[in-house]
Amino acid sequence: MADVVFDQASRVYTAGAKPAVDRLDLEIADGEFVVLVGPSGSGKSTALRMLAGLEEIDGGEIRIGGRTMVGVPSRDRDIAMVFQNYALYPNKTVGENMAFPLKMRGVEKSVQQEKVRAAADVLGLTDFLDRKPKALSGGQRQRVAMGRAIVREPQVFLMDEPLSNLDAKMRVSTRTEIAAMQRRLGVTTVYVTHDQVEAMTMGDRVALLADGRLQQFATPADLYDKPANRFVAGFIGSPAMNLFTLPVSAEGVHIGSSELRLPREVRGRISADTVTLGIRPEQWAVANGRGTAGGGADGVGGDGAGSGVKAQIDVVEELGSDAYLYAHLDDEEQTPVVVRTGGRTGARRGDQVVLTPTSEDLHLFDAESGERL
């Protein structure tokens, strides 16, 4: 058991180029499950591999249990890693694969077998111990990779997109299994994924990276409710948050042909002429000219037509319980907007609707820097 600290840790692949990981600061508590999430190429794998000892730490420091890892080879770090393509040893049986880390540490044969059997039991691999990895399904291989990591009883688990090669259903079930197993074992875990749903459902805390930089490190709820900047706001949540860069008016902002009034306290935070306003798809109430559209939520924030925004629906996606309306505002750019409503709205393509924010809790970002206001 150990805590993990990234202290201004950087990695530069080629001298002079932009760092793949740029002065990363993370403090991960003992037993915590932390997810590194971000778009492809944001440096998640690099950060994890630096922790694993597979990449150099070119600047700053990484500490495991208070001990600096600069210059410490992988095998002396007491970590276990699950790779994206599992990286099973093709010439070894499932049992030998799982026993390998123990064998390399000179653990006695009988103890090895005992631990492998116990892990195989938990993972449902008992019948496959004598098979080669080639004769296993994707899900079984994934479990072997997990088994190889847990027999070690390491200080830290590292996982690099371990679910990305599974089908959608397996991914959901394995997701909960991994989270449950981590809670049971209580081993500090750093988990890399590009999938924000995995990040939000699995992590105690989530670190969001973009371009090698940490954007925000917070609990899933905080990440969703208080995104630190425009990038986080757009990345977390599906469909993504609607982000509009709007001119500021006396009482609020101009949006489309109408004016959206903002609470005085919120308006007070804006100092520039323009501001980026973020409204999540579920924070809209939908009404049409001839009354509320279908089963859409009632507007609460709008006091009269003055607060509403006119829009025209382009596409309706019925998901059963919910529906997504893809529309565009009646401004010159035809700014696209996404609305999430209850199912069976009866809304159609081409309908004119009036959208009203339902919540006072709107997100405002500086139009220049993208930082939360």
Add this chain to the structure above:
Amino acid sequence: MTATVERPAEIVPREPVNKGREGWVRRAPLLPALVFTIIVTQLPFLFTIWYSLQSWNLVRPGSQQFVGLDNYVNVFTDSQFRGVALNTVVLTVGAVLIAMVLGLAFALLLDRQFRGRGVVRTLLITPFLITPVAAALLWKTVLFSPTYGLINFVLSPFGAGQTDWISAFPLTSVMVALVWQWTPFMMLLTLAGLQSQPHDVLEAARVDGAGSFAIFREITLPHLRRFIELGIVLGAIYLVNTFDAIYMMTQGGPGTASANLPFYIYQRAFLGFDIGQSAAMGVVVVVATIIVSTFALRLIFRSFQEES
């Protein structure tokens, strides 16, 4: 009333329409090639078998007569033949194994990044590109020659520059030249194997606590097994027929100390003109080769099937 319980009709594989004729139509154009192959490979073999049943020496015209299996009896009682057969095994196995060990070592070196790797790789491959006759000549004159050979030149400061290497160690000398020529082949094969090894498996082994030697023994060597087997079988198939190196360097001598089977058969046929005797030897060698290579090929095909 009787209810008729219908049995599901039994399903039998349907005969493909026109199977026989289709097959012939498709394969007939290959027939000339087949006939040609039979003429140039199988007929000579049948002739050889026929010759091997005759006593026939070209030096004594009119001596040709049918003697049954006499020639074969002579082959198996000929102690020179047995010595030469042993030479063949020693030369082939020795050259192949040493070339494989050296080739693997060079491949491991070339598998890592260093400055001038391309140049080094080209230099290491060169021996394989040289005509075998030229290579043998090179070793005989430039390197092994007692009067102006480079090896004696290098050794002379240490007071050991007088050896006539080829006379002193004829079979070993030939083997050295063959190893030199075949190491690049083994190196290329194992290098291909090394470079086809997935990186993440090696990284996983590092994280799991394996040091360099453990990774080599536990992960790399099992991965290379089929490449090594392929190299050994191919190398053996070529080297068992070695002729040019022996012809150039030692002429099989002294006596038959450095002769292998192909060279010995050549001597008996074209220097001794004993057609019957050498034909019998040829047949024995062909049969033995077929038996050995069947096992060897089965071995590599098995390990390739395991992999895929």
